Amino acid sequence: MPTIYQDSALDDQKRRHRLYSGDLFTFSPGKSAHELSELARELSEAAFAPDEPTVAQDTMEAERFVDILADLKPRFIHHSRAKKLIAGLLSEVGCDLEKTYFDVPRLRTMAHGEYLNAGLAYQFHPHRDTWFSAPQQQLNWWLPVYEVEPENSMAFHPQYFERPVRNSSSGYDYDQWNRTGRQQAAKQVKKETRKQPQPEEPLELEPVSVAEGGGDLFTRWRVKS
Numbered sequence: 001m002p003t004i005y006q007d008s009a010l011d012d013q014k015r016r017h018r019l020y021s022g023d024l025f026t027f028s029p030g031k032s033a034h035e036l037s038e039l040a041r042e043l044s045e046a047a048f049a050p051d052e053p054t055v056a057q058d059t060m061e062a063e064r065f066v067d068i069l070a071d072l073k074p075r076f077i078h079h080s081r082a083k084k085l086i087a088g089l090l091s092e093v094g095c096d097l098e099k100t101y102f103d104v105p106r107l108r109t110m111a112h113g114e115y116l117n118a119g120l121a122y123q124f125h126p127h128r129d130t131w132f133s134a135p136q137q138q139l140n141w142w143l144p145v146y147e148v149e150p151e152n153s154m155a156f157h158p159q160y161f162e163r164p165v166r167n168s169s170s171g172y173d174y175d176q177w178n179r180t181g182r183q184q185a186a187k188q189v190k191k192e193t194r195k196q197p198q199p200e201e202p203l204e205l206e207p208v209s210v211a212e213g214g215g216d217l218f219t220r221w222r223v224k225s
Contacts, residue, residue, distance in 0.1 A: 002158045012094050019139055022161040032088030033143050039085065040076055040107055040145040047072040054146055057115045062190075069109055069120040076107045089141070107145070112152075118192035126157065126205065131167050131197035133174035157205060169197035 004024045008015065015025060029037070044053040047068050057065060076082065082105050090100055111121045130136065142154065172195065 002161060012096055015094075016139070020137075022158075024156065027093055029143065030089065030092040032085045032092055036082070036085040036089060036105065037143055037145050039079065039081055043072060043076050043079070044107075044145065047075075057111045062116045065111070065116060066120055073107045073109065073120065077104050118190065119187065122192055126199060126203055127197065128165070128167075131169035132172065132177075155205075157203070159204065165203070166200045167197055168200055171195065172197045 002022045002024060003018070004026065005015075005018070006026050007028055008025055010018065019025065027033075047053075048056050051060060056068075083102075086102050086105055087097060090102060091097055109121050110123055111117070117123045129138065129140065144153075177194075
């Protein structure tokens with residue numbers, strides 16, 4: 001059973017050991033994390049103006065919504081402040097920047113209901129990142145841009161942390177995805193047609209651990225501070 005640590009004082013080496021063992025860590029937002037979320041909000045609100053980004057889908061055509069995301073997401077990813085804030089975030093939680101490699105931040109976007117479930121707002125099915133060719137040593141950091149609720153967040157399924165799942169990743173070509181799949185995202189509006197790895201067996205999705213904003217985590221599992 002994994003342990004969830006909140007605002008842990010473990011050093012980076014011990015934390016990595018626990019993470020690679022399947023544990024989870026949550027942190028209250030520091031200065032850089034707060035500023036990175038603030039940057040994402042500022043860019044989002046400027047892109048969707050005069051609409052409010054979190055409710056724009058209520059009055060906006062899906063095609064227009066996608067056009068805005070197609071410009072907004074790379075604007076955030078490659079913003080001049082983004083890498084500096086990522087480095088600051090890692091430094092503030094004790095990572096050794098001389099030994100830490102990080103990618104540019106991604107802006108995850110999703111609409112509710114059936115308004116848009118493809119391309120730039122695809123609602124991901126239960127999966128392992130390694131099915132999508134993520135390296136085994138990769139550690140993912142998530143932080144909210146807007147306030148979230150347990151029903152509006154990402155979920156972890158600890159019962160599968162050490163349990164294999166039959167899947168279709170053998171047919172997924174990461175090189176082809178980088179050459180064509182990413183570029184096709186903005187054209188996927190009504191239906192997702194890009195080939196992505198899927199589970200090939202029924203999954204038991206309860207119990208669930210749900211990640212929430214502000215350093216909190218709604219869960220049925222034990223928590224250590």
